[in-house]
Amino acid sequence: MPADDRWLFYQTALTGPARREWVAQWPAGPLGAWVDWGAAYGALSVEVAQQRGGAVYAVDWSRARLAAAARWAERVPHRGIVLWTAADVMTYRPPEPVGGMSARFLLQHLPDPAGALAHWANVLDEGGCLMVEDVDDGWTVEHPEPPAAWNTLVLALQQLQKSRGGDRQIGRRLPQLLNEAGFVLEATEVAVQGAWVSSEAFTLSRQLERFRLEGEREALLEGGHLTAAQWEDGVAARAAASGPVFMTAGTLRIRAQKPAPTSARRAD
Numbered sequence: 001m002p003a004d005d006r007w008l009f010y011q012t013a014l015t016g017p018a019r020r021e022w023v024a025q026w027p028a029g030p031l032g033a034w035v036d037w038g039a040a041y042g043a044l045s046v047e048v049a050q051q052r053g054g055a056v057y058a059v060d061w062s063r064a065r066l067a068a069a070a071r072w073a074e075r076v077p078h079r080g081i082v083l084w085t086a087a088d089v090m091t092y093r094p095p096e097p098v099g100g101m102s103a104r105f106l107l108q109h110l111p112d113p114a115g116a117l118a119h120w121a122n123v124l125d126e127g128g129c130l131m132v133e134d135v136d137d138g139w140t141v142e143h144p145e146p147p148a149a150w151n152t153l154v155l156a157l158q159q160l161q162k163s164r165g166g167d168r169q170i171g172r173r174l175p176q177l178l179n180e181a182g183f184v185l186e187a188t189e190v191a192v193q194g195a196w197v198s199s200e201a202f203t204l205s206r207q208l209e210r211f212r213l214e215g216e217r218e219a220l221l222e223g224g225h226l227t228a229a230q231w232e233d234g235v236a237a238r239a240a241a242s243g244p245v246f247m248t249a250g251t252l253r254i255r256a257q258k259p260a261p262t263s264a265r266r267a268d
């Protein structure tokens with residue numbers, strides 16, 4: 001795995017328990033293939049194949065991530081078939097009917113989330129479900145407050161994602177976006193994880209933050225979102241802060257359905 005991708009791998013591992021708990025509640029039907037959009041390292045795609053069986057198209061345009069995912073998946077028993085598919089989520093169409101779909105932590109990165117949802121609505125069978133989870137930084141709280149110099153880095157990272165067309169507050173927009181794409185919202189839930197964490201446990205999440213920032217360091221500096229001095233100050237201030245903290249992080253989780261057409265009216 002490239003060094004600048006370690007954050008994504010850690011995110012996949014650290015959010016695993018919460019993800020699996022959610023997947024266990026997913027509807028078993030309807031039949032038909034499943035598409036996991038933006039599959040990355042494939043943990044969710046494999047968990048869907050474990051739970052439902054059948055074909056799961058794991059779609060991502062990163063061939064390197066899919067190749068790593070396919071190697072790991074060989075070691076995990078599952079009763080379905082995962083088809084690692086290098087393609088663009090804005091245009092890909094599987095070669096068979098699709099009964100269900102998932103998109104986790106993907107829409108926050110897309111410059112045109114409405115366009116993606118319109119395409120997915122078109123691909124999905126009538127009556128099929130779409131499971132979406134994404135972040136909203138509005139539910140992020142940390143007390144005691146992290147150092148101001150560190151917050152400068154976090155804000156710069158948000159700006160960088162925005163400059164690429166993404167949105168780290170997309171969670172609150174999802175109900176409207178799904179509704180406008182023709183989906184019916186069946187369940188809408190805010191999943192806020194809150195914990196009072198010791199500095200040892202906190203080290204892990206700090207490591208994730210650090211990997212994520214280090215992976216974007218060049219882009220942050222080149223894009224003018226940060227100066228090298230601000231970078232150094234932020235990293236030093238974060239390293240100096242110790243002691244337990246209360247922290248929350250929140251995502252929006254939605255189960256949506258593509259409605260079946262109302263039965264055609266008889267002409268007579």
Ligand SMILES: C[S@@+](CC[C@H](N)C(=O)[O-])C[C@H]1O[C@@H](n2cnc3c(N)ncnc32)[C@H](O)[C@@H]1O
Pocket residue numbers: 008011012037038039040041043044059060061062065087088089090103104105106109110
């Ligand atoms: C944060 S990761 C998704 C994580 C994963 N779904 C999970 O639950 O752990 C976002 C993924 O979307 C992929 N991606 C972003 N835009 C894409 C596009 N237009 N087409 C295909 N893949 C895309 C990226 O390559 C990346 O692997």
